[in-house]
Every structure is written in C-alpha cells, then in structure tokens.
Amino acid sequence: MTKIAAHDLALLDPVQMAEADRLTIAGGMAGIALMERAATAVAGTIRRSFPKARRIAVLAGPGNNGGDAWAAARLLSEAGCEPTVYSFVAPDMLRGDAALAAAGYGGPWQALEAFVPEAGFDLVVDGLFGAGLARPVEGEAARAIAAVKGAKTPVVAIDLPSGISGASGEPLGTVLRADLTVTFFRRKPGHLLEPGRSACGRVIVADIGISDSVLEAISPQVFANAPGLFRNPATSPRDAGHKYDRGHAVVFSGGMARTGAARLAAMAALRGGAGLVTVYAPGSALMAHAAHLTAIMLERCNDAADFDALLCDARTNAFVLGPGFGIGEDARRYASAVLAAGRRLVLDADGITSFQDEPETLFAAAKAATSDDGAPLVLTPHAGEFKRLFPDLAGDATLSKLERTRSAARRAGAVVVLKGRDTVIAAPDGRAAINSNGTPWLATAGSGDVLSGIVAAQLAQGAPSFEAACAGVWMHGRAAEHFGSGLIAEDLAPMLPQVHTELAALPSS
Structure with a gap:
C-alpha cells in the first residue's frame, strides 16, 4: 500500500x-x-x-x-x-x-x-x-x-x-x-x-x-479519505512510552440484556490503539461483562453520582456513549457532563436518539466545550439517526450528502460522520472527506459500534477530532477488506493489527 x-x-x-x-x-x-x-x-x-x-x-x-x-x-x-x-x-x-x-x-x-x-x-x-x-x-x-x-x-x-x-x-x-x-x-x-x-x-x-x-x-476543503489525510498514533508508539501515553478510553454500557454493543466498541477501542479501556456499566451488567472481558476494565456506574466520582480521574480522555445504552435522560446527562469536563466524546446510536427532541442542548454543550482542535464531539449517525438530529437537512432534496454533512457539522459544532457506503466525515470549519474503502459486508449488526470504538481510540491517543474520525472510518473499512466475505461485527477488531502494520509501513511523508 x-x-x-x-x-x-x-x-x-x-x-x-x-x-x-x-x-x-x-x-x-x-x-x-x-x-x-x-x-x-x-x-x-x-x-x-x-x-x-x-x-x-x-x-x-x-x-x-x-x-x-x-x-x-x-x-x-x-x-x-x-x-x-x-x-x-x-x-x-x-x-x-x-x-x-x-x-x-x-x-x-x-x-x-x-x-x-x-x-x-x-x-x-x-x-x-x-x-x-x-x-x-x-x-x-x-x-x-x-x-x-x-x-x-x-x-x-x-x-x-x-x-x-x-x-x-x-x-x-x-x-x-x-x-x-x-x-x-x-x-x-x-x-x-x-x-x-x-x-x-x-x-x-x-x-x-x-x-x-x-x-x-x-484551496480545496474536500478530500478522499485515505492515509495521507490522517496520522494514526498507534503506528508509532514511543520506545520509552507507557499505556497512559496512548490514552484511556471509556465506553458506557447499557443494562444486563444490552451489553454486547458496549463490548464491541470497547474491544475496538483497545485494538484501535488506546492504551487502556474501561467499560462503565450499571451493577446489573457487571457480571455479564466480566464473563467476557479480560484486558478491558470494569467500573460500576449506576447513576450520576457514580459517574461524577469516576469523572474525577483525569486520565480518562475519550468516551463512547450510545451503543446499547438506552434512550433517555441518563444519556443526555452523561454526554453533557463529559463535554463540560473537557473530555472528548463519540456519540452514536441511542446517544444520538436521546437528543432528538432537544438537539440544540447537545449542540450548545459541544460549542461550549474546550478542545485543542475546537471539536470535542464526534457524531456517528446512520441516515435515520441523522434525520433525528437534523430533520430539515435530511429532508432537503436539494442538498447532496456532502452538503448535508458539512451543514450539520457547522450547526452542531461537532465532527459529523454520516455513515454509508460513501461515508462522509465533516468538521465545523468546512473540511470534509468522503470514504471509498470497505465492503458490503460492513452492513451488519454491530458494525457501527466497532467504528465508534476505533474513533475513540484515535481520540484517546490525541489525534485531532477530524483526523481521528477520518482514521477510524478508513481503518474500519480496511479491517473489513482484510476479513472478506461473511464478515460479522466481532470479526473487525481482530483485523486491526493488520491495519496498524500497513499504516506503520507507510513513509512518514
């Protein structure tokens, strides 16, 4: 390559x-x-x-x-x-x-x-x-x-x-x-x-x-998404580095019957390059996770008081909220707290849907948050979830997918990843990328949860939000290409070492 x-x-x-x-x-x-x-x-x-x-x-x-x-x-x-x-x-x-x-x-x-x-x-x-x-x-x-x-x-x-x-x-x-x-x-x-x-x-x-x-x-602002547009931090860890150098990602889990999506995201975050990954789960779900997870840590998070205590650990720097979490006030409260604390957040699935009746609350929180690259929030909707946050943009037939995504990013003050075969990644400053790798087998349950985890891994390692989203989308597609036909979501994270190897072999400039 x-x-x-x-x-x-x-x-x-x-x-x-x-x-x-x-x-x-x-x-x-x-x-x-x-x-x-x-x-x-x-x-x-x-x-x-x-x-x-x-x-x-x-x-x-x-x-x-x-x-x-x-x-x-x-x-x-x-x-x-x-x-x-x-x-x-x-x-x-x-x-x-x-x-x-x-x-x-x-x-x-x-x-x-x-x-x-x-x-x-x-x-x-x-x-x-x-x-x-x-x-x-x-x-x-x-x-x-x-x-x-x-x-x-x-x-x-x-x-x-x-x-x-x-x-x-x-x-x-x-x-x-x-x-x-x-x-x-x-x-x-x-x-x-x-x-x-x-x-x-x-x-x-x-x-x-x-x-x-x-x-x-x-001065073009739209690009094809491929290596050269982003840097993957996991491909060049420092010889004298340690796990905290590569960040600590957190994935929120839903209840006992909804734990699988969080595990998919957490495993993807760890394979994606984060130094540590912890799942924050309600007490009822801890045993279900403990039966499946080894290198990924667990913390009890039953309510806002538990989360406020956990958020005091400043080493946790990138969060995933949404996969299998459930829709409602807890999702809104946790998302707002993460952003207010200056941490970076990937919001997907139930996390996005939780704000469908008050999207401006989310957008205001994103714009008020501080970040080195100005966009601590990454939204990863499919077309239906995009419509819940941006119904006017989704319904405007005069706008292309590229225009809809760029407009959404400006409005939200966030990086927006509008998924599909032609996934578009857009930043609030107008930059955008269109992805072109992957396979049709990515259209499978849980694939989006894995993507959220890979993006969070790049954020945890300090990549700017737009680059982190571009890298995550490309790595997700490349992992699918390595596996081939018959892919299910669980197959993606084990393919990431091959992707890292490819990226590490590329010249630095």
Missing part, C-alpha cells in the same frame, strides 16, 4: 475544476493543448484496458467533454482502431476548443440519433456531458444512454458518466453506467458519492499538465 499525500486526495467540484482549467490557461497553456492531453489519456487508457477493441462508438456532446471525445477518436483512429463519432450537434455548430478538436478528426461521424449500440461495436466511449452537467439529461441524449444501458457493450466514460452530477453524485435524468472512467487532475465528489460511485466503475485520474500549485489557489 502506498501512502498518498493530502494534496493528491483533494476533490474538486465542477466549479473548482473549471477554475483549475482557467488558471492553467491563464498561465500559458492553450485550451486545445489541455484538451489534447485529456484525449491522449483517454485513448491510451482504452488501448491498455481494451486492447482488442477495434470498432468503437464515440458519443460526443456539445461542450468540452465532447471536444475530448472528438480528439480521442482521432487518436484512436491513428492507433489503428475504427471509431465512429456520434455527435450531439453537427461539428460546424461547435465552438472554441471543441470545434478545433472536431475539425482535426477527419473520420466517420453521424448524428447521435443514428447511434445503435448493437451495431457490432466493441466499445462505447461516453463523451456526452461529463462532470459539469447541471440539468437532467433528456431527449436524444437520454435515448442514447438508455440504448447503451440495454446493451452489453463495455463503456469508458470521459470525466464522469453522463447523467451524474460531479458535485453530488446524484442522477440527473437518465444515467449511463461505465466500466471505466477517466478523469483529469483530481477526482470530483461525484466519483465517490453514491450513486455516482457505483456508476463510474474503475476510476483513473490522468495528469494533463495542470500544476499542483493550482490547488493552492483553489
């Missing part, structure tokens, strides 16, 4: 990508040169990935995405392939660099209306709209996309499959699904957010000569 620098993980929305193009052209590179480089990347990828493809249908739209398609068709023809361009508009109706690219083609073309994917083509190249699409696909373009969907011909998309928003990953009318997508300079949020992620197939990012210094001018 190769470590990727944070600037390589930046995601650019269509407006930012257009600005990157503009700055590059203003710096002296002609627009047609950028288009030629993009086309070279597309044609080269096709030749490497589909070496037997000869008869190729190239669907060209009316803008620069179509210009890339025209130029790629010329290069494919020069390489011995037999492309036919199916154009959304006649070449003499194109403008700017797209017109120049079409004029240089010289091979066969037809109107898009004539396109029939079953006509013996080995490959379809989608150059209709790309990432900048801003309105639903309709008319003849929609018919062509539907025709491709009904065929079994492989598809290569230029920039992004047509019908997918580059900003949100949401469908805009009829959507084309690609086997491979070639994008340029940096990925877009739509490459990672569902359903765009599933529509893209394999994604290749091509270097077309845009300088990394352009990123400094754009």
Whole structure:
C-alpha cells in the first residue's frame, strides 16, 4: 500500500475544476493543448484496458467533454482502431476548443440519433456531458444512454458518466453506467458519492499538465479519505512510552440484556490503539461483562453520582456513549457532563436518539466545550439517526450528502460522520472527506459500534477530532477488506493489527 499525500486526495467540484482549467490557461497553456492531453489519456487508457477493441462508438456532446471525445477518436483512429463519432450537434455548430478538436478528426461521424449500440461495436466511449452537467439529461441524449444501458457493450466514460452530477453524485435524468472512467487532475465528489460511485466503475485520474500549485489557489476543503489525510498514533508508539501515553478510553454500557454493543466498541477501542479501556456499566451488567472481558476494565456506574466520582480521574480522555445504552435522560446527562469536563466524546446510536427532541442542548454543550482542535464531539449517525438530529437537512432534496454533512457539522459544532457506503466525515470549519474503502459486508449488526470504538481510540491517543474520525472510518473499512466475505461485527477488531502494520509501513511523508 502506498501512502498518498493530502494534496493528491483533494476533490474538486465542477466549479473548482473549471477554475483549475482557467488558471492553467491563464498561465500559458492553450485550451486545445489541455484538451489534447485529456484525449491522449483517454485513448491510451482504452488501448491498455481494451486492447482488442477495434470498432468503437464515440458519443460526443456539445461542450468540452465532447471536444475530448472528438480528439480521442482521432487518436484512436491513428492507433489503428475504427471509431465512429456520434455527435450531439453537427461539428460546424461547435465552438472554441471543441470545434478545433472536431475539425482535426477527419473520420466517420453521424448524428447521435443514428447511434445503435448493437451495431457490432466493441466499445462505447461516453463523451456526452461529463462532470459539469447541471440539468437532467433528456431527449436524444437520454435515448442514447438508455440504448447503451440495454446493451452489453463495455463503456469508458470521459470525466464522469453522463447523467451524474460531479458535485453530488446524484442522477440527473437518465444515467449511463461505465466500466471505466477517466478523469483529469483530481477526482470530483461525484466519483465517490453514491450513486455516482457505483456508476463510474474503475476510476483513473490522468495528469494533463495542470500544476499542483493550482490547488493552492483553489484551496480545496474536500478530500478522499485515505492515509495521507490522517496520522494514526498507534503506528508509532514511543520506545520509552507507557499505556497512559496512548490514552484511556471509556465506553458506557447499557443494562444486563444490552451489553454486547458496549463490548464491541470497547474491544475496538483497545485494538484501535488506546492504551487502556474501561467499560462503565450499571451493577446489573457487571457480571455479564466480566464473563467476557479480560484486558478491558470494569467500573460500576449506576447513576450520576457514580459517574461524577469516576469523572474525577483525569486520565480518562475519550468516551463512547450510545451503543446499547438506552434512550433517555441518563444519556443526555452523561454526554453533557463529559463535554463540560473537557473530555472528548463519540456519540452514536441511542446517544444520538436521546437528543432528538432537544438537539440544540447537545449542540450548545459541544460549542461550549474546550478542545485543542475546537471539536470535542464526534457524531456517528446512520441516515435515520441523522434525520433525528437534523430533520430539515435530511429532508432537503436539494442538498447532496456532502452538503448535508458539512451543514450539520457547522450547526452542531461537532465532527459529523454520516455513515454509508460513501461515508462522509465533516468538521465545523468546512473540511470534509468522503470514504471509498470497505465492503458490503460492513452492513451488519454491530458494525457501527466497532467504528465508534476505533474513533475513540484515535481520540484517546490525541489525534485531532477530524483526523481521528477520518482514521477510524478508513481503518474500519480496511479491517473489513482484510476479513472478506461473511464478515460479522466481532470479526473487525481482530483485523486491526493488520491495519496498524500497513499504516506503520507507510513513509512518514
């Protein structure tokens, strides 16, 4: 596994990508040169990935995405392939660099209306709209996309499959699904957010000569979540260190019949790198925990008086509240007390639901709390729990998952982890990351409890809250990948040593 620098993980929305193009052209590179480089990347990828493809249908739209398609068709023809361009508009109706690219083609073309994917083509190249699409696909373009969907011909998309928003990953009318997508300079949020992620197939990012210094001018705040965006403290413990150097995480437990979720979180916190982990449990649940736990400590916590006494131990620095805890006043009281004491808190499951009728109480407590990175609270909701705290954001169909999560983080004064295949992590200052690892087997009971524990382990070791959440989400997904099919929640924590080993092997910079 190769470590990727944070600037390589930046995601650019269509407006930012257009600005990157503009700055590059203003710096002296002609627009047609950028288009030629993009086309070279597309044609080269096709030749490497589909070496037997000869008869190729190239669907060209009316803008620069179509210009890339025209130029790629010329290069494919020069390489011995037999492309036919199916154009959304006649070449003499194109403008700017797209017109120049079409004029240089010289091979066969037809109107898009004539396109029939079953006509013996080995490959379809989608150059209709790309990432900048801003309105639903309709008319003849929609018919062509539907025709491709009904065929079994492989598809290569230029920039992004047509019908997918580059900003949100949401469908805009009829959507084309690609086997491979070639994008340029940096990925877009739509490459990672569902359903765009599933529509893209394999994604290749091509270097077309845009300088990394352009990123400094754009200052992106959204990233793909991967090593390089975070540091995992457990991968480099000090030779002379001791367990308290790595923090003391606490997991609150529910009653006797609801102890399993707390144990999942506690084991994940210990395997995740925390030096010590204690479960705070009501007296009725102590024997149930004692029968299962060895390296994890237990403390009786029946009520607020017990908890106030336990909180006097300043070495406990990261807490998990929610998994199997129960909904109600105790959850609200304990969460508020943790934050008021200046400790860091992962709030999940029942902890989140306990504040559904008074979310502002939680948000005020988070904003009033002190923390080195300004966000002592990490919320880890799934979509249903998110709706309980942020019903207006959840119900706003105009917002993408990325926008909903960033807005929630600002409102709550917390790091918000909105879970799913395309988990989004957002900080109150606007930074956000979109996760892309993991497996469908993570959709299993208790998986979220394990995630809470891994995030708490990073907090206990002193990682800033946003980094801790990013690391926890990535490690959770990577552990699932190591285990493979048939995964259940209990399988995740034992996979974490392999994840730590991988992270420790990465170069420091």
